[in-house]
Amino acid sequence: MYIRWRQQSLLVGCAVIGLAWMTLPSVCGEEAQEEKIIPVSIAPVTRSAVYQEVRLLGNVLARRFARLSSEVDGLVQKIMVEEGDYVKTGEVLCLIDSTLTELSLLESRSAVVRAEASLNEAERKHLNAVELSRQHVIADTELAALQADVQIQKAELNRLKAGYSRMEELLKRHRIRAPFNGVIVEKITEIGQWVRSGSEVFVLVEIDTVRVEFPVPQVYYNRINSLTDVHIQFDSISGENFQGAIQSRIPLGKRGTRTFPMRIDIENSKHRIAPGMSARVMLKLLEPNSDSLLVPRDAVAMDPDGNEWVVVIKNRRNALAGIRKTPVQTGKLFRDKIEILSGEVSEKDWLIVRGNEILEDDSQVRIMESLDL
Secondary structure, X not given: OHHHHHHHHHHHHHXXXXXXXXXXXXXXXXXXXXXXXXXXXXEEOEEEEEEEEEEEEEEEEEOOEEEEEOOOOEEEEEEOOOOOOEEOOOOEEEEEOOHHHHHHHHHHHHHHHHHHHHHHHHHHHHHHHHHHHHOOOOOHHHHHHHHHHXXXXXXXXXXXXXXXXXXXXXXXXXXXXXXXXXEEEEEOOOOOOEEOOOOEEEEEEOOOXXXXXXXXXXXXXXXXXXXXEEEEEEOOEEEEEEEEOEEEEOOOOEOOOOEEEEEEEEEOOOXXXXXXXXXXXXXXXXXXXXXXXXXXXXXXEEOOOOOEEEEEEOOOOOOEEOEEEEEEEEEEEEOOEEEEEEEOOOOOOEEEEEOHHHOXXXXXXXXXXXXXX
């Protein structure tokens, strides 16, 4: 009984081993086929206008810079601001002693009042003389003399009023005011100091809007205008781009460098940019006849002989897709893209951008990622 059971067990074991041996080649074949399928990433071919990026260095300048001077001689009586203070248009910055001017203004006002009274009296006498002349009581010469006196009094009054207005204007000039919004960057005088007309008192710089000036090589001069796309970065403000428009092109180049200055005004309400800082300017210049085919740079591979080629996906809708390798001729680089000048590539195609170096014409690929650039 035991011997029969051993024989049956031996037969079953042999059957299992034989079945396993028969199925082993099939499993190994599937694994080998799976190893030939290469995972790849793909991206589309696009057609668009092509821009050349020109990078230049510039400097931040003050759009307006004023050396404020006294308009009168006098003693500095009061200073209202210090260096670094922000001031607004019309704000009083400094007072020049005006005691003598105020006294002269009172004197001038008194003279005007006296002249007005004299004119009124002359006009009254003239009116009386007109009535008497109608009654033939006074001579015509006396009437004419009274009329002339009225004209003289009017002229005198106008002269004194002009003098009074002059003194009023002179009194205003004892107050030095800010001509525009800005920051006091230099204070040149102190209280008690005597200043003369024309003496500098403050230096005022506009900062709400700053100006970036940069030199442009002559080869780009005629390709730049007010519609040119401009991006600006400042070393003092990392990671932030500013946009602006070309405000002016200076048509006077430097003989040594053949460069021409160009200027851009930048809004600076937060006062983060200051004159004297450096600026990095990037101009996007539209290339002539720039409707070009563009592909990702990683899609273009090169063989040892220097020939360039790309791999086109035949049907990206399938999980397992076929490929087509095609030679191409490339043009200019634009950041992460490159221009295709010739080759069997259209804007409807999708190209392999990762895994393309090891592919052959009969390779099968599995699309793992689609990059919509």
